[in-house]
Amino acid sequence: MSVYSAQHLQQFRLVVTGGGTGGHTYPALTTINALRERLALAGIEPDLLWVGVHGGLEEKISARAGVPFRAITTGKLRRTPTPRELWRNVVDAFRIPIGIGQAVLTVARNRPSVVLSTGGYVSVPIGLASRLFGVPYLMHEQTLALGLANRILAKFATRILLSQEPSLQHLTPKARERAVVTGNPIRPELFTGDRDKGAAAFGLDPRVPIVVVTGGAAGAQQINRLLAAVLPDVLPYCQVIHQCGSLSYAEMQQVAAQLPPALAHRYKVLDFIHEQMPDVLAAADVVLARSGAGTVAELTALGKPSILIPYGASAGGEQRSTAKHLAGLGAAIMLDGPTATPEHLRTELMSLVSDPSRRTAMAHSAAAQGHPDAADKVVNEILTVASRGA
Numbered sequence: 001m002s003v004y005s006a007q008h009l010q011q012f013r014l015v016v017t018g019g020g021t022g023g024h025t026y027p028a029l030t031t032i033n034a035l036r037e038r039l040a041l042a043g044i045e046p047d048l049l050w051v052g053v054h055g056g057l058e059e060k061i062s063a064r065a066g067v068p069f070r071a072i073t074t075g076k077l078r079r080t081p082t083p084r085e086l087w088r089n090v091v092d093a094f095r096i097p098i099g100i101g102q103a104v105l106t107v108a109r110n111r112p113s114v115v116l117s118t119g120g121y122v123s124v125p126i127g128l129a130s131r132l133f134g135v136p137y138l139m140h141e142q143t144l145a146l147g148l149a150n151r152i153l154a155k156f157a158t159r160i161l162l163s164q165e166p167s168l169q170h171l172t173p174k175a176r177e178r179a180v181v182t183g184n185p186i187r188p189e190l191f192t193g194d195r196d197k198g199a200a201a202f203g204l205d206p207r208v209p210i211v212v213v214t215g216g217a218a219g220a221q222q223i224n225r226l227l228a229a230v231l232p233d234v235l236p237y238c239q240v241i242h243q244c245g246s247l248s249y250a251e252m253q254q255v256a257a258q259l260p261p262a263l264a265h266r267y268k269v270l271d272f273i274h275e276q277m278p279d280v281l282a283a284a285d286v287v288l289a290r291s292g293a294g295t296v297a298e299l300t301a302l303g304k305p306s307i308l309i310p311y312g313a314s315a316g317g318e319q320r321s322t323a324k325h326l327a328g329l330g331a332a333i334m335l336d337g338p339t340a341t342p343e344h345l346r347t348e349l350m351s352l353v354s355d356p357s358r359r360t361a362m363a364h365s366a367a368a369q370g371h372p373d374a375a376d377k378v379v380n381e382i383l384t385v386a387s388r389g390a
């Protein structure tokens with residue numbers, strides 16, 4: 001704390017921008033909470049403004065966190081539009097300059113000490129405006145392969161904060177000089193989970209291995225169907241807590257109803273896991289999941305052995321790059337394309353469930369990739385840049 005002058009802190013004002021998905025919104029929220037905690041030590045309540053899209057998740061989350069919110073207009077230009085999207089491209093082509101105008105006014109009026117963006121199209125106009133006024137601008141990237149918005153912003157960001165080491169390769173040599181690997185900030189309550197409480201909440205036996213299955217915020221149909229096909233074979237050896245997403249909930253309840261009565265009590269299905277997530281993850285001996293940036297940040301920070309089935313068909317998809325990277329380090333098993341069959345899933349699940357020493361080795365490799373202190377590192381960067389200026 002001593003490197004930041006009291007005067008800087010008294011006048012400290014942060015504009016945070018980012019949203020669209022949970023993947024962009026939650027790292028912003030976690031950073032805000034960590035910053036508030038840090039400055040509270042000096043008796044300071046930071047002056048904050050969250051800039052996002054009207055009706056986006058960030059509007060709800062900022063309201064719940066008590067952070068003033070300003071909506072700006074954004075547009076998305078599709079590179080290979082369908083005939084219907086062509087019209088939306090025309091509309092968006094008008095929206096983009098409006099958004100830039102609003103962003104310029106927002107930065108001009110608020111004169112923040114620092115702007116932090118955590119991705120999404122809303123980041124671009126605010127990032128541009130901050131540079132126009134010489135305000136220090138930090139961009140944070142959650143995924144291993146940089147998204148389009150962040151590839152643009154990386155060109156002029158004061159500092160580039162990355163979640164994973166290999167992302168450095170996606171930057172130009174010049175941008176790399178301004179980059180630092182902080183990790184992806186994750187909710188601190190995830191570190192407070194209790195295995196016994198997690199098992200008890202679902203009526204499970206903590207002595208029998210527990211597999212947690214999650215498809216990310218929306219659930220994953222592919223994972224749900226693969227799991228349904230192997231449940232009768234694996235349930236004699238383990239118990240399963242399955243977050244399937246609201247779209248597949250009725251279908252998975254039917255799968256549960258058809259399980260042999262002797263095994264049915266070992267399978268628990270939910271559409272979404274809310275505040276129980278810390279205990280559920282603490283209870284997990286093995287996790288079967290999509291390799292979304294948030295999920296992977298959590299699994300590595302907690303050191304969990306996992307089987308990852310990336311989302312998306314394209315070979316260069318960000319979830320696939322992430323899963324491939326972790327699998328290459330022995331920190332996860334990747335099932336993808338032709339390997340993502342019920343037979344393969346059954347084999348991999350059984351081998352992990354029946355082999356505690358393999359799970360331990362994988363857990364260690366996963367933990368070596370984790371950044372449990374990511375939020376603190378991002379806050380350090382914000383305060384350091386604030387005290388230095390642009």
Ligand SMILES: CC(=O)N[C@H]1[C@@H](OP(=O)(O)OP(=O)(O)OC[C@H]2O[C@@H](n3ccc(=O)[nH]c3=O)[C@H](O)[C@@H]2O)O[C@H](CO)[C@@H](O)[C@@H]1O
Pocket residue numbers: 021022023024026142143214215216217218243271272273274277291292293294295296298311318319
């Ligand atoms: C399908 C898709 O496009 N997914 C993208 C989306 O992921 P998406 O936002 O779906 O998933 P992430 O893995 O990034 O994060 C999921 C978050 O939701 C939480 N959670 C999940 C399920 C649940 O029942 N309860 C719960 O609290 C997890 O703990 C985690 O914090 O944004 C990520 C970050 O840009 C990208 O890497 C993903 O590719």
